[in-house]
Amino acid sequence: MSRPAARISVGGRPVSWIGANFWSRTGGPLMWRSYDGEVVEGELRVLRDHGLNMTRSFFYWPDFMPGPDRIDEELCRRFTDFLDRHDALGMTTVPTFLVGHMSGENWDPAWRGGRDLYSDVWLVARQAWFAREMAGRYKDHPAVAGWLVSNEMPIYGRRDAPREEVSSWAQILVDAVRAAGAPQPVSLGDGAWGLENSGHDNGFRLRDCAALTDWLGPHVYRMEDDPVRQHYAAAWVCELTGSFNRPVVLEEFGLTSAFASGPHAARYYRQALHNSLLAGATGWIAWNNTDYDALREQPPYSHHAFEMRFGLTDAAGAPKPQLREVRSFAETLERIGFDRCRRPDTGTALVVSSYLDTLYPFTRAEDRTYVERTGRQAWITARLADAPASVVRESDGIADGHRLYLLPSTKQLLSATWYRLEELARGGATVYVSYSPGAHDEQRGPWYAHLDQFFGVRHQLEYGLVNPIEDDEVTLTFGRPFGTLDTGDTLRFRTAGTDSSRVFLPVAPDGAEVLATDGRGRPALLLRQVGAGSVVLCVYPLEHMASVTPRVNPDDAVPLYDALAAHAGVRRPVTVADPRVAVDLLEHADGHRYVWLVSQGREELRVAPVVAAGLRLTGLDGSPADEVVLDPYGVRVLRLSAA
Numbered sequence: 001m002s003r004p005a006a007r008i009s010v011g012g013r014p015v016s017w018i019g020a021n022f023w024s025r026t027g028g029p030l031m032w033r034s035y036d037g038e039v040v041e042g043e044l045r046v047l048r049d050h051g052l053n054m055t056r057s058f059f060y061w062p063d064f065m066p067g068p069d070r071i072d073e074e075l076c077r078r079f080t081d082f083l084d085r086h087d088a089l090g091m092t093t094v095p096t097f098l099v100g101h102m103s104g105e106n107w108d109p110a111w112r113g114g115r116d117l118y119s120d121v122w123l124v125a126r127q128a129w130f131a132r133e134m135a136g137r138y139k140d141h142p143a144v145a146g147w148l149v150s151n152e153m154p155i156y157g158r159r160d161a162p163r164e165e166v167s168s169w170a171q172i173l174v175d176a177v178r179a180a181g182a183p184q185p186v187s188l189g190d191g192a193w194g195l196e197n198s199g200h201d202n203g204f205r206l207r208d209c210a211a212l213t214d215w216l217g218p219h220v221y222r223m224e225d226d227p228v229r230q231h232y233a234a235a236w237v238c239e240l241t242g243s244f245n246r247p248v249v250l251e252e253f254g255l256t257s258a259f260a261s262g263p264h265a266a267r268y269y270r271q272a273l274h275n276s277l278l279a280g281a282t283g284w285i286a287w288n289n290t291d292y293d294a295l296r297e298q299p300p301y302s303h304h305a306f307e308m309r310f311g312l313t314d315a316a317g318a319p320k321p322q323l324r325e326v327r328s329f330a331e332t333l334e335r336i337g338f339d340r341c342r343r344p345d346t347g348t349a350l351v352v353s354s355y356l357d358t359l360y361p362f363t364r365a366e367d368r369t370y371v372e373r374t375g376r377q378a379w380i381t382a383r384l385a386d387a388p389a390s391v392v393r394e395s396d397g398i399a400d401g402h403r404l405y406l407l408p409s410t411k412q413l414l415s416a417t418w419y420r421l422e423e424l425a426r427g428g429a430t431v432y433v434s435y436s437p438g439a440h441d442e443q444r445g446p447w448y449a450h451l452d453q454f455f456g457v458r459h460q461l462e463y464g465l466v467n468p469i470e471d472d473e474v475t476l477t478f479g480r481p482f483g484t485l486d487t488g489d490t491l492r493f494r495t496a497g498t499d500s501s502r503v504f505l506p507v508a509p510d511g512a513e514v515l516a517t518d519g520r521g522r523p524a525l526l527l528r529q530v531g532a533g534s535v536v537l538c539v540y541p542l543e544h545m546a547s548v549t550p551r552v553n554p555d556d557a558v559p560l561y562d563a564l565a566a567h568a569g570v571r572r573p574v575t576v577a578d579p580r581v582a583v584d585l586l587e588h589a590d591g592h593r594y595v596w597l598v599s600q601g602r603e604e605l606r607v608a609p610v611v612a613a614g615l616r617l618t619g620l621d622g623s624p625a626d627e628v629v630l631d632p633y634g635v636r637v638l639r640l641s642a643a
Contacts, residue, residue, distance in 0.1 A: 002343070002345050002390075003242075003280060003343040003344070003345065003346055003388075003390045004242040004243065004245060004248075004280050004343075005242070005248075005280040005281075005282055005342060005343045006242075006245065006246060006247040006248075006282065007247055007282045008146070008185050008214060008215050008247045008249065008282070008283060009185065009214075010092075010145050010146065010184060010185065011183075014339065015145070015283075016282055016283060016333065016338060016339060017053065017054045017094075017145070017249060017283035017284065017285060018051060018052050018053055018054070018283070018284050018326065018329070018330050018333070019047075019052050019053060019054035019055050019056060019283075019284070019285045019286070020047055020052055020055055020056070020285060020286045020287075020288055020289040020312055021055070021056045021252060021285055021286065021287045021288040021289065022043075022044075022055035022056060022057050022058075022093070022288065022289045023058070023288060023289070023290070023292075024036070024039060024040050024043060024290070025039070025043065025290045025291070025292055025293075025294065025295075025315055025317075026039050026040075027295070027298075028103075028292050028295050028298065028300075028301065029058070029060050029099070029102050029103070029107070029300075030060065030063070030298065031060075032060060032063055032064070032075045032078055032079070033063065035075075035078040035081075035082075037078075037081050037082075037085060040082060040085060041085045041088075041089070042317060043289060043290060043313070043317060044085060044086065044089055044091060045089060046313055046317055046319065046323075047091075047289060047312070047323075048089045048090065048091055050312075050319060050323050050324070050326060050327040050330075051326060051327040051329070051330025051331060051334075052091070052326065052330070053090075053091055053092065054091055054092045054093060054094065054145055054285075055086070055091065055092075055093045055094070055285075055289070056093065056094045056096060056148065056251070056285050057079075057082065057093045057094065057095050057096065058095070058096045058099045058102070058151065059079070059095060059096065059097055059098075059099060059130075059134060060099050060102075060107070061097075061098055061099050061100050061107065061108075061109055061130075062107050062108065062109045062110065063075055064076070064130075064134070065109055065126075065130050066109070066110075067111060068109075068111050068126050069126075069129070071130070071133055071134070076137060079095075079138070080138075080141075083138065083141045083143040083144065084143070086143040087141070087142050087143040091143070092142075092143050092144065092145035093143055093144065093145065094144075094145055094146040094147065094148055094285075095134065095138065095144065095147060095148070096147075096148040096149075096150065096151050096189055097127075097130060097131045097134060097147070097148070097149055097150065097173075098127060098130075098131075098149060098150040098151070098153070098156075099150070099151045100150055100151050100152075100153070100156045101151055101152045101153070101155045101156035102151060102300065103300045103301075103304065103307045104300040104303070104304035104307055105299050105300040105303075105304075106155070106156050116157075116158070117153070117156065117157040117158075117169070118157055118158070118161050118165040118166055118168075118169040118203075119165050124169055124172055127169075127172075127173060127176075128172050128173055128175075128176035129176070131147075131149065131173055131176040131177055131180075132176040132177065132179055132180045133180075135147060135176070135177045135180035135181075135182040136180035136181065136182070139180060139181055139182035139183065139184070144182075144184055145184060145185075146184045146185045146186060146187070146214070146215075147177050147182060147184055147185070147186040147187075148186070148187055148188065148189035148217075148251075149170065149173045149174065149177075149186070149187070149188045149189055150173075150188060150189045150190065151189050152189065152190065152191050152219065153188070153189065153190050153204070154190055154191065154193055154194075154202040154203070154204055158203075159202055160201075160202070160203070161202065161203035162203055163201070163203050163205055163208070165203065166202075166203035166204055166205075166208075167203075167205070167208040167212075170188055170204075170208070170209065170212055170213075171212060173188075174186055174188075174212050174213065185213075185214030185215060186213060186214055187209075187213040187214060187215045187216065187217050187249075187251075188204070188209055188212075188213055188217075189217060189251070190204045190209065190217075191217070191218065191219035191251075191252070192204075192206060192209075192216055192217060192218040192219070192237065192241050193219070194206055195356075195357050195359075195368070196240065196244075196356065196357040196393075197218075197237055197240045197241060197372070198369070198372060199356055199357075199365065199368030199369040199370075199371065199372050200365075200368075200369070201359065206241060206244050207244060209244075210244040210245065210246045213246065214246070214247070215246055215247040215248065215249050215283070216241045216242075216244060216246045216247070216248055216249070217248075217249045217250075217251030217252075218234065218237045218238060218241050218248065218250055218251060218252075218253075219251055219252035219253070219287075220233055220234040220237050220250065220252070220253050220272075221252075221253070221254075221255075221287075222234075225550035225551065226549075226550055226551050226552055226553050227551065227553075227600070228380060228384075228553035228554065228600045229376070229377070229380065229553060230268070230271075231268070231271035231272070231275060231600065231633070232271075232275050232376075232379075232380050232383070233272075234250055234253050234272045234275070234276045234281075235272070235275035235276045235278065235279035235281075236279070236376045236379055236380070238250060238276045238279040238280055238281040239279040239280060239379065239390075239391050240352075240391055242279070242280040242281075242391070243352075243391045243392075243393055243396070247282055247283070248280055248281045248282065248283075249281065249282070249283035249284070249285065250272075250276050250281045250283065250284045250285065251283075251285050252285065252286075252287045253272055253276075253284070253285075253286060253287065254269070254286045254287040254288065254310055254312075254322070255268055255269075255310070255322075256306045256307065256308075256309040256310045257291070257309040257310075257311075257320065258305065258306040258308075258309040259306060262320065262321040263321065265320065265321055265322045266321035266322055266324065266325045267632075267633045268322075269286075269321075269322040269325040269326065269329075270325045270328075270329070270633065270634075270635060271598070271633060271635075273325065273326070273329045274329065274596060274598055274635045275598060277329075277333075278343075278388070278584040278586075278596055278598075280343060284326075284329075286312055286322070286326065287310050288310050288311060288312070289311060289312055289313065290311040290312070290313045290314070290315065290317065291308055291309055291310070291311035291313070291314045291315040292307075292308040292311075292315060293308060293314075293315035294315060295308065296308065312326065332637055335620060336586070336588070336594050336620070336637065337588060338586075340588055340589040340590070341586040341587060341588050341589070341594065342586065342587050342589075343586060343587070344585050344586070344587045344593065346387075346388055346389065346390050346402070346570075347387075347402055347403035347404060347565075347568070347569070347570035347571055348382055348387045348388065348389040348390070348402060348403070348404045348406065348565060348568075348570055349389055349390055349391075349392040349398075349402040349404065349405045349406065350375060350378055350379050350382065350389040350390070350391055350392065350406045350408075351392050351394060351398060351405055351406065351407050351413075351421075352371065352375050352391055352392065352393050352394060353371045353375075353394050353407075353410065353412055353413055354393065354394040354395040354413075354414060355367050355368060355371055355411075355412045355413075356368050356371040356372055356375070357393065357395055358395060363412075364440065364442060366438075366439060366440050367411065367412060367438060370411070370438060370439050370544070371412075373544075373547045373548075374408050374409040374410075374436070374541075374543045374544045374547050375408065376547070377408065377543045377544075377546050377547040378406055378408035378409075378543045378557075379391075380553060381543065381546075381553075381554070381555075381557045381558055381561050382406065382561055383582045383584070384553070384554045384558045384561075384579050384580070384581075384582050384600070385558045385559075385561035385562040385565060385579070386562070386565075386572055386574070386575040386576060386582065386583040386584075387404070387561060387562070387564075387565035387570050387572060388582075388584050389406060390402075392405075394413060394414065394417055397420075398417065398420050398421070398424070400424055400427060400429070402424075402429060403428075403429055403430065403565075403568040403569050403570045403571075404429065404430050404432065404564055404565055404568035404570050405421065405424060405429055405430070405431045405432065406432050406561075406564075407421075407431070407432065407433040407434070408434055408542075408543035408544075409434050409435070409436040409541040409542065409543045409544035409545075409547075410433055410434065410435070410436060411436050411437055411438040411445075411446065411447055412438075412447040413447070413448075413449075415449040416449075417449075418448055418449035418450060418454055419449065419450075421454075421535075422454055422530060422535070424533070425530040425531065425533040425534060425535050426530050426531030426532065426533060427531065427532060427533060428531070428532040428533045429533045429568065430533055430534050430535075430536060430564060430567055430568035431533070431534070431535045431536070432536045432538070432564050433455075433535070433536070433537055433538070434537075434538040434539075434540065434541055434542050434543060434544075435504070435505040435537070435538065435539050435540065435541060436501060436541035436544050437466060437500060437501070437503060438500060438501065439497065439498045439500055439501040439544070440498070440500055441499075441500050444464075444466065444500050445461065446459075446461075446505070452510065454528075454535060455507070455512055455526065455528055455535060455537040456509065456510055456511030456512030456526070456528035456535070457507035457508060457509055457510050457511075457512055457523075457526060457537065458507065458508045458510045459505060459506065459507050460506035460507060460508065461505070461506065466499075466500060466503040467503050467504050467505070467506050468499075468502060468503055469495050469502050469503060469504055469540070470520070471495060471519055472494070472495050473492055473493065473494060473495060473519075474492070474493040474494075474495055474504075474518060474519070474524075474540050474542070474545075475490055475491065475492050475493075475518060475519040476490065476491045476493075476516040476517075476518065476524045476525055476538075476540075476556075476560075477489070477490045477516055477517055477518075477519075478490070478515060478516045478525075479514060479515065479516065479517065480515065482515050482516075482525075482527075482563050482567060483562065483563030483564060483565070483566035483567035484559070484562050484563045484566045485559065485560075485563040489559075491516075491556035491557075491559060491560055492556055493540070493542055493545060493546070493555060493556055493557070494545065494546075494549050494552060494555070495545060496545040496546075496548050496549045497541065497544060497545055497548055501541060501544055501545075502545070503541075504518075504524075504539045504540050504541075505537075505539040505540075506522070506539070507523055507526070507537075507539060508523070509523060509526060511528060512526040512527060512528040512535075512537070513526065513527050513528070513529075514526055515527050515536075518539075518540070522539075523539065524538065524539055524540060525537070525538050525539075526539075534567075536564065536567075538560075542557050542560070543557065553600070554579040554580055554600065558579035559579065562575075571612075572612070573585065573593070573595075573611065573612045573615055573640060574595050574609050574610065574611055574612070574615075574617060574640060575609070575610045576597065576607045576608075576609050576610070577607070577608075577610070578601075578605060578607050580599060580600045580601040580605065581597055581598065581599050581600070581601070581605065581607055581630065582596075582597075582598045582600070583595065583596065583597060583598075583609070584596050584598075585640065592639060592640065592641045593639075593640040593641070594637055594638070594639060594640070595609075595617060595637070595638040595639070595640050596635065596636075596637055597609070597628060597630060597635070597636045597637075597638065598635050599630040599631070599632070599633055599634050599635070600633065601630065601632060601633070602632055602633070603632055604629060604630065604631060604632060605629070605630045606627055606628070606629050606630075607627070607628050607630065608626060608627050608628075609625065609626075609628060609638075611640070614642060614643050615640055615641070615642065615643055616640070616641055616642065616643040617638050617639070617640050618638065618639050618641070619638055619639070620637060620638070620639055622639075625638050
């Protein structure tokens with residue numbers, strides 16, 4: 001099945017944005033009061049010379065709209081100069097109307113008077129008037145590439161705003177931009193933090209936003225306890241967001257040098273850029289262009305000191321290591337002709353339960369966040385197993401076309417979905433489910449429509465009770481070959497979770513074959529043949545346990561997923577045996593493919609890629625790639641063609 005990677009179109013042609021969120025070091029959010037065009041041009045030139053082709057810019061709302069029916073004309077003249085300097089350097093920008101929230105502080109126009117941003121008719125009309133007026137002024141300027149309604153409105157407005165109010169507000173603001181005659185693409189700037197991606201409902205539904213806007217823009221700043229999960233944090237959000245069939249621009253990502261050394265900052269940028277590219281992002285806007293040493297007395301930097309250090313350059317304009325990573329990334333995209341590349345189809349699907357993105361009655365918020373967390377762990381594992389998975393949302397129905405369907409540590413699916421999965425297995429697919437009763441004790445247990453028949457077992461559960469995992473390590477020892485695993489192979493997993501989730505499903509086979517037993521000789525992994533396909537049950541919540549364990553990746557779920565992919569017949573043109581190296585591809589319109597090797601190794605790795613028959617792997621310069629050396633956390637791009 002295809003994996004989404006839609007592109008924004010500007011002026012009738014697709015574009016790939018590589019840019020930075022921009023506040024000049026002369027004033028940060030207050031830059032328009034002390035605007036210095038020469039300084040701004042120098043800042044833009046450094047970005048341009050390092051491969052960036054655009055910025056995201058901001059109308060600081062209290063300054064640009066000092067009255068409910070007045071716009072500051074002097075600031076507008078300064079913004080025109082700002083646009084002219086972009087155009088002179090061959091760059092574009094995406095202006096943001098309602099700012100609003102920025103870097104740890106909210107700024108209101110003095111005339112707002114505490115009115116609600118979404119439901120007060122007068123205030124919504126003033127916002128729409130401002131957006132229409134500003135879009136009308138600048139819509140014909142060649143430097144304007146798109147529009148954003150706001151900056152992180154869920155932080156500026158009510159965090160629990162009703163969906164109906166938010167979607168109506170968004171419709172009015174987008175319509176105002178269109179009413180101005182602005183032809184450029186438009187989006188909301190909300191951060192893509194809503195229910196469908198996080199399990200938390202802030203009123204901004206991606207499904208609604210996708211119906212209104214031309215792209216979706218995740219903002220990702222994760223605090224993690226596992227380096228690999230950190231490296232895939234932005235990519236996972238991009239993959240989830242791409243399931244709504246809109247271009248995905250990683251609209252904000254980055255880090256403060258107060259929290260990371262130069263080499264570690266470069267590593268984070270390298271991983272975030274390449275992994276999000278492979279997850280379907282087609283635009284990247286780093287936060288942000290410069291540091292702000294001179295603004296230590298000015299909010300928000302006076303009280304959020306770390307906010308001074310998010311720059312791609314230091315306060316003197318010198319490039320930081322992360323800017324050099326952006327340049328390297330831009331050079332790679334240029335070299336491979338990224339504008340003519342697409343993501344290849346994949347045979348692996350990660351089924352995301354609708355309990356993430358649907359507010360079912362008498363269910364708990366913890367169930368939603370549980371789905372997101374275990375799904376992310378499984379998605380990372382599939383990547384490290386060189387079987388990258390597309391996201392299939394149960395809410396949209398589960399289509400056929402995949403060879404392997406992954407349902408990691410699953411508690412809840414709709415009743416009909418279980419029968420649909422059996423139908424897919426009967427048609428030739430492999431369906432893998434690992435058991436979980438959830439992480440809390442309310443209606444704790446498997447919400448499976450027909451557990452025994454589906455898996456070919458007889459479960460041994462007792463009502464109201466769980467079966468705790470007795471050991472600090474779960475082992476799966478194989479009694480016969482399975483995929484890439486052989487008889488006698490043993491996989492080991494660290495035990496973790498709550499009193500409710502650190503448990504297993506006791507079963508006796510009843511038609512299923514035992515593939516592997518645990519350390520106490522009990523059935524642990526079972527296979528039921530169903531028509532032309534199969535259903536595989538793991539009685540342990542492997543992905544959930546890993547998801548709550550610090551510094552766990554890669555774990556032995558990687559060889560398990562590798563075996564599942566082999567058993568299912570997933571096509572993988574290139575694989576690498578080392579679980580610290582993930583393999584993925586892009587297809588070029590000319591017919592050849594580019595192969596990414598992304599290392600999660602702390603040290604240099606030497607790997608020998610395994611290439612499918614009839615194919616040849618080389619460096620971009622045509623040199624042999626029988627053995628590839630990867631720097632610590634390094635990325636190599638190779639070319640795959642017919643032998």
